[in-house]
Amino acid sequence: xxxxxxxxxxxxxxxxxxxxxxxxxxxxxxxxxxxxxxxxxxxxxxxxxxxxxxxxxxxxxxxxxxxxxxxxxxxxxxxxxxxxxxxxxxxxxxxxxxxxxxxxxxxxxxxxxxxxxxxxxxxxxxxxxxxxxxxxxxxxxxxxxxxxxxxxxxxxxxxxxxxxxxxxxxxxxxxxxxxxxxxxxxxxxxxxxxxxxxxxxxxxxxxxxxxxxxxxxxxxxxxxxxxxxxxxxxxxxxxxxxxxxxxxxxxxxxxxxxxxxxxxxxxxxxxxxxxxxxxxxxxxxxxxxxxxxxxxxxxxxxxxxxxxxxxxxxxxxxxxxxxxxxxxxxxxxxxxxxxxxxxxxxxxxxxxxxxxxxxxxxxxxxxxxxxxxxxxxxxxxxxxx
Numbered sequence: 001x002x003x004x005x006x007x008x009x010x011x012x013x014x015x016x017x018x019x020x021x022x023x024x025x026x027x028x029x030x031x032x033x034x035x036x037x038x039x040x041x042x043x044x045x046x047x048x049x050x051x052x053x054x055x056x057x058x059x060x061x062x063x064x065x066x067x068x069x070x071x072x073x074x075x076x077x078x079x080x081x082x083x084x085x086x087x088x089x090x091x092x093x094x095x096x097x098x099x100x101x102x103x104x105x106x107x108x109x110x111x112x113x114x115x116x117x118x119x120x121x122x123x124x125x126x127x128x129x130x131x132x133x134x135x136x137x138x139x140x141x142x143x144x145x146x147x148x149x150x151x152x153x154x155x156x157x158x159x160x161x162x163x164x165x166x167x168x169x170x171x172x173x174x175x176x177x178x179x180x181x182x183x184x185x186x187x188x189x190x191x192x193x194x195x196x197x198x199x200x201x202x203x204x205x206x207x208x209x210x211x212x213x214x215x216x217x218x219x220x221x222x223x224x225x226x227x228x229x230x231x232x233x234x235x236x237x238x239x240x241x242x243x244x245x246x247x248x249x250x251x252x253x254x255x256x257x258x259x260x261x262x263x264x265x266x267x268x269x270x271x272x273x274x275x276x277x278x279x280x281x282x283x284x285x286x287x288x289x290x291x292x293x294x295x296x297x298x299x300x301x302x303x304x305x306x307x308x309x310x311x312x313x314x315x316x317x318x319x320x321x322x323x324x325x326x327x328x329x330x331x332x333x334x335x336x337x338x339x340x341x342x343x344x345x346x347x348x349x350x351x352x353x354x355x356x357x358x359x360x361x362x363x364x365x366x367x368x369x370x371x372x373x374x375x376x377x378x379x380x381x382x383x384x385x
Contacts, residue, residue, distance in 0.1 A: 028050045028051065028205045030047070030156070030207050031210065031211070032045060033211045033212075034150060034210070034211070036139065036213070036247050037250040040139065040146070041115060042113055043111070043113075044110070044113070044119065044158075045110045046158050047106060047108050048109075049104050050098075050104060050106075051104050052103045052105070053102075054101040055103065055104060075097050076274075076292050078107070079093040079107075079292065081166060082166060086109070086126060086162050087162075090112075091109055091111045092110045092111070093107070095107050095290065096276075111126075115139075116138065120134070120136045123157070123158060126157075126161070126162065127161055128162070129161055130161050131157070133153065135153060137150040137151070137154070138150075146245065146247055147243070147244040148214055149212075150212060150240065152207070152236040152241065153236040154210075155207045155236070156205075156207050163205065207224065208222070208224045209221060209223060210223075210241050215246045216245060216246075217245030217246075218245075221241035252314075253280070254280050254316075256278065256314075257278045258275055258278070259277065259278050261275075262275035262320055263275070263322075264320065265325070266325075267324070267327050268301055268304060270324075271301075272293060272296065272299055275290075277290070277291050277295075277313060277318070289313075295311050296310070297312065299322070305324055307322050307323075
């Protein structure tokens with residue numbers, strides 16, 4: 001009897017593993033940096049890393065699942081949508097989309113503040129309906145020395161309300177292809193999805209780390225390590241990050257340049273393909289940011305010719321020469337084939353292939369369970385003999 005129980009348990013475990021392998025898991029991680037300058041103003045940056053469909057999660061043996069399909073908008077369009085749902089004006093959004101299904105997409109949100117009180121007020125505005133959970137960050141000064149302290153539990157509040165609005169907007173997520181999800185779904189990160197026309201999915205937005213930078217001093221609180229346990233979610237209550245140092249002057253943009261690889265050949269009516277800007281600051285530091293549509297002037301593919309595109313960022317400019325050509329014309333197909341068939345009949349167009357419906361995956365998973373069960377039964381029957 002004991003052996004039979006072990007075999008049955010093994011069958012169940014194997015079946016669960018197979019089902020998980022088919023469906024995958026969608027994941028995203030969030031980190032932030034709070035920087036204070038000598039005039040006690042500062043900058044807050046929040047980065048959401050969305051794993052690619054086939055990208056292996058850190059330290060795990062499974063991939064991210066359906067993130068590429070899940071992020072229905074990309075690039076500038078995604079940044080514009082997030083700006084629309086952010087309750088604070090003046091927040092900058094940028095999106096660097098993964099080039100393949102094995103690459104992550106990075107969403108960056110940045111805003112400046114005049115002092116720590118202004119920071120707390122702006123953060124509460126972004127937090128929206130979750131603002132009551134905000135714990136005010138503190139800044140104390142002794143001579144040139146500044147000490148900054150912030151609660152770890154603040155990190156989710158800087159994206160939760162905004163992303164919840166985005167995920168629940170039917171313009172971003174229309175009726176699901178295989179039928180609506182008629183039940184409310186509560187995701188582990190606290191986002192609640194409601195309505196008859198929402199996707200059925202699980203997407204974990206995990207607070208990963210928060211860093212505070214004051215001059216040459218910095219402290220980083222890490223709340224999640226994917227290589228250790230991707231199923232673990234830390235309790236952030238009572239956790240704080242604190243650092244003391246002498247702040248330096250806010251760096252200014254000294255120059256910008258386009259990174260090699262920007263597309264220069266376009267067809268008429270073709271949209272901007274994106275590019276990356278290398279920004280150099282007065283402290284010699286550099287950062288790469290995506291070129292957005294709002295930075296462009298002179299980009300025009302309505303007619304053929306050589307055009308000069310100007311990219312402007314923080315008062316600095318860079319230029320890109322593009323060549324626009326008319327699409328090549330195609331000769332009409334012959335009325336008959338080359339073997340003398342002049343009937344003029346053309347084959348009926350084939351229907352576009354569609355992805356496998358959800359019930360297809362369910363049948364496959366059940367088939368795996370039955371197969372494993374059958375193998376187990378045969379082994380047990382042989383042992384009895």
